[in-house]
Amino acid sequence: MIYLDHGATTPCDPSVRDAMLPFFTDKFENPSSIYSASGSVKNIVMDVRETAAALIGASREEIFFTSGGTEADNWALMGAADMYRREHAEGGHIITGSIEHPAILNTCAYLEKMGFDVTYLPVDRDGYVSVSDLESSIRPDTCLVSIMLANNEVGTIEPIKELAKTAHDKNVLFHTDAVQAFAQIPINVEELGIDMLSASAHKFYGPKGIGLFYVKKGISMGSFIHGGAQERGRRAGTENVPGIVGLGAAMKLASENMEKYASHEAELRDHMIERILNEIPGTHLNGPEKNRLPGNVSISFDGLESESLVIGLDFRGIMASAGSACSAGSAEPSHVLTAMGRSNAEAKSTVRFSIGRGNTIDEIDEAVDAVKAIAENMRKR
Ligand SMILES: Cc1ncc(COP(=O)(O)O)c(C=O)c1O
Numbered sequence: 001m002i003y004l005d006h007g008a009t010t011p012c013d014p015s016v017r018d019a020m021l022p023f024f025t026d027k028f029e030n031p032s033s034i035y036s037a038s039g040s041v042k043n044i045v046m047d048v049r050e051t052a053a054a055l056i057g058a059s060r061e062e063i064f065f066t067s068g069g070t071e072a073d074n075w076a077l078m079g080a081a082d083m084y085r086r087e088h089a090e091g092g093h094i095i096t097g098s099i100e101h102p103a104i105l106n107t108c109a110y111l112e113k114m115g116f117d118v119t120y121l122p123v124d125r126d127g128y129v130s131v132s133d134l135e136s137s138i139r140p141d142t143c144l145v146s147i148m149l150a151n152n153e154v155g156t157i158e159p160i161k162e163l164a165k166t167a168h169d170k171n172v173l174f175h176t177d178a179v180q181a182f183a184q185i186p187i188n189v190e191e192l193g194i195d196m197l198s199a200s201a202h203k204f205y206g207p208k209g210i211g212l213f214y215v216k217k218g219i220s221m222g223s224f225i226h227g228g229a230q231e232r233g234r235r236a237g238t239e240n241v242p243g244i245v246g247l248g249a250a251m252k253l254a255s256e257n258m259e260k261y262a263s264h265e266a267e268l269r270d271h272m273i274e275r276i277l278n279e280i281p282g283t284h285l286n287g288p289e290k291n292r293l294p295g296n297v298s299i300s301f302d303g304l305e306s307e308s309l310v311i312g313l314d315f316r317g318i319m320a321s322a323g324s325a326c327s328a329g330s331a332e333p334s335h336v337l338t339a340m341g342r343s344n345a346e347a348k349s350t351v352r353f354s355i356g357r358g359n360t361i362d363e364i365d366e367a368v369d370a371v372k373a374i375a376e377n378m379r380k381r
Helices: 015-024 038-056 069-088 102-113 131-135 160-169 241-258 260-280 304-317 335-340 361-380
Strands: 065-066 091-097 117-121 142-146 173-177 196-200 211-215 283-285 298-302 350-354
Touching: 038 065, 038 211, 065 069, 065 241, 069 091, 069 102, 069 142, 069 173, 091 102, 102 117, 102 131, 102 298, 102 304, 117 131, 131 160, 142 160, 160 173, 173 361, 241 260, 260 283, 260 298, 260 361, 304 350, 304 361
Parallel strands: 091 117, 091 142, 142 173, 173 196
Antiparallel strands: 065 211, 196 211, 283 298, 298 350
């Protein structure tokens, strides 16, 4: 089997799993208890907070553990909306991008029903949000700008520093969904000017169901889940300790090897793109050539249905996706590709291969040979 769908999820690294295991059994105590055994569990949770903070140039009081990227995205948007409403007693204005993940877009749709106005910024053919579009969209009642750090379908890395500065110049908070980029490319919240950030462990060889939300000190985000005093009273519920430990181990592994993993993936990515574009007629790369996630290869195949390509690949033991995991099975063309100016037919002829740190050049060659043969067969029919 050749797994080329790391944008959907990654396998838990064996060292991450091993780090987690004792926290299901021997070290099962509740970190909030006061006996000494739970003290060591509490310390581990604190260490992971420290690791996360160090990875993005934050401090540990700015890190909150969540159930994943979706929860962190919900917290950012709902929290900013709540802050605005507390002050103004009415809905304000939120700006986001048109190629965001459903975790952002559907939360925005909910907030629209709750009386907020949302502007969805367009993108260019490569998926970039324009700084001047953002600047001209900010209004006196804008309470949040939320733009993803890197796109999950086409890999485009957005100009976050410029976008955040534009928001700050008008005193507006800036959130980024960094789920696809976190622990894979360097991120420094101070340097980039990020006020809030979402991340998720299962995208970088950690377990599913655990993520984090970074909130810059001084921002008075309210509680998101109400209940006990966990996460300094802002996200109640007994901590997912094994998950948090797994997140910590995955962050350490990723940050110690970031350069190595990213350059390996980028080398395979560029090789795959070059071979597909040169050897398979009627193929086009989506997203920019260089400024893209190290493992992302998004290709449109003229006149071919991506679902059939993906099924053909599956028969040969190769796993890739038509669009993203979140839109799989949907009859609708990808909102990302149509926002990038592709026709519905082009959008429905797109396959995303997402390469991981464990893939080899031989696997990439085998996948390219397979997709080439499948495309030829489909075109003969
Ligand atoms: C850009 C982006 N944001 C948010 C999410 C949701 O993260 P999670 O699966 O941890 O809820 C994903 C997952 O695919 C994603 O790619």
